[in-house]
Amino acid sequence: MNKTEKALREIQAMDELAAMDSPIHRLAPLAKLLVTVAYIFVTVSFSKYDMTGLLIMILYPVAGYQFSLIPVYTCFYKLRIVLPLVCAVGIFNPFFDRGIVMTLGTISVSGGVISMLTLLMKGVFCLMASFLLVATTSIEEICHALRQFHVPRILTSLLLLTWRYVSLLLEQVSIMTQSYHLRAPGQKGIHVSAWGSFLGQLILRSMDRAAALYESMELRGFHGDFYYAGQKKMTAASWMYMVVWIGLFILMRAYNLPQILGSLFV
Amino acid sequence: MDMICFEDVTFAYEKENMVLDHLSFSIKEGEQVGLIGANGAGKSTLMKAMLGLISYEGHIYVDGQEVKPQNYAAVRKTLGYVLQDSDNQMFMPTVFEDMIFGPVNYGMSREEAEKRVEETLARMGLLHLKNRHNYKLSGGEKRMAAIATILAMEPKGMLMDEPSTALDPRNRRRLIEVLNELPVTKLIATHDLDLVLETCDRVLLLDDGKIVADGAAGEILRDKELLERHNLELPFCLAGVRIK
C-alpha cells in the first residue's frame, strides 16, 4: 500500500468510527455540534497569557474520548500530518515577546514562551474536539444538524461534497500512482516530466467522478436535504449533555478554576 | 401506454460527432428491451438523455411526461438507473445506508425503508452485504449492491447500463432470475447477448447513434450477419463453442 492509499484508508475509516456505538455516538448530532462550536469558541477566547485557566479546558476532550470509546491515540495518529502545523503556529512568539511575565524558581519565563504554549494548547484542544465530533457523528448527521440550524442548503451540500471529494481525490491519486509505478518499475516518486499531465489528469478525473456521484445522488431524489440522516432526536440525554457542557465551559472561562481550587488548599 | 418515447432525438458531445442521430422509438409499459451495440455505440448516452443528464435536441417522454427540468424529479423517480460504473453509484459509507438513501428521499419513513431494504437484499441473496463498507466490496459485490439500491426504490421502469459486467456466473445467474421476476419495464444496455436472450423479448440494435434493427430478441440475436456487421457476435449459447 502506498502513502496516499494509506491516507485514504484512514479518512474512509473515519466513517467507520462514526458508525460505532457509544453513549456519545447516540447523542443527537445537533447537541454535539453545538457543544463543539461552544468549546472551540470558549477555548479560543482565553487570553494569550492565561495558561493555567486554559489548562482545565482539556477536561472536555478527555471526557469525550473516554465516553466515546475512541482512543485519544487515534486522533493524534490520524492527524499526525496536520499536528506539526498546529504546533508551529506560535513558534516565533518567544523571539518577539521577550517581556518576563513569570519566574519559576531561578528560571524566568518570557511572555512569548507562555503565549506560544497557550497557542499550542488552543490548537491541540480544538483539534481534539473537532476530531471527536467527526469521529462520533457521520458527515450526513452533521449536515443535517446544520440544516436544523438553518444553515443554507448550498453550504451544507458543499460541506458534504467537499468531504466526499477529498476521498475521491485521494482515491484517484492512489489509482494513478499505482498504475504509474506498475509501468515504471524501480522509480522513486513520479518523474518531474510527468507531473503536469499527472496533475491535469488527476483534476479532470476526480471532477468527473464528483460530477457523476452528484448526478447519482440527484437521480435518487437528493435536493439538498438530509432526511435520511435525521433519525437521532434531541433526547433528554442530549439536552443534558448540551446544557451541562456549555454551562461548564462558561464557568471555566469566567473563573480560573485551577487557581480557585489551588487556593482552597493553600 | 408508452413508458418511454423518443421523438427525433439528436445529441453530440462535440459538434462533428453525432452520438445520438435522429432517434425515434418507443417502449411500452411492461416491455423488456435489450439495447445492444458495440462499445461507443451510444448506449450510455441514450440512457443519460432519458434522465435529463445531458441536453439533447428533440423530445423524450417518460410515462407521459416530457423530460425537461421541471419534470426531472418525476422522471427520475419513475426510472431507476443502474450506472455503468458502480463506483460512481455508491456514495454512502455502507451498503445499507446507500440503499436507504433513495426511498427516504422520496418520502418513505425510515422504518418502512429499512424493511424494504431488508426484503430487497433477501430477494437478491445479499443479506451478508448489508453492513459492509462500500469501499471494501469487490467489483462484483459492489455491482450487485448497486443494483439492489435501485431495486429498493421500486421504480416503474429500470434502466440498466451493462449490469452483468464484473459478475461471476453465480451472481449473473441470480441477476437474471431477479430481472425475470421483476414485472416492471426494463431497458438493458449491454453487449452480453446471452443475458439479453434470457431476459428480454425485444432488442434495439444501436450503431453509431442510429437504431439499425428493432425486433424480437429471438430473431435479431440469431441473425449472425446482422450482428457481425455491427461488431457483435452471436450469443455463445447459439454459436456453438469452439474449444481450442
Ligand SMILES: Nc1ncnc2c1ncn2[C@@H]1O[C@H](COP(=O)(O)OP(=O)(O)O)[C@@H](O)[C@H]1O
Ligand atoms: N463525456 C464525453 N465527452 C465526449 N465524448 C464522449 C463522452 N462520453 C462518451 N463520449 C463518446 O460518445 C460515444 C458514445 O459513448 P457511450 O454512450 O458511452 O457508448 P456505449 O455506452 O454504447 O459504450 C463514444 O464514441 C464516446 O467516445
Ligand SMILES: [Mg+2]
Ligand atoms: Mg456505456
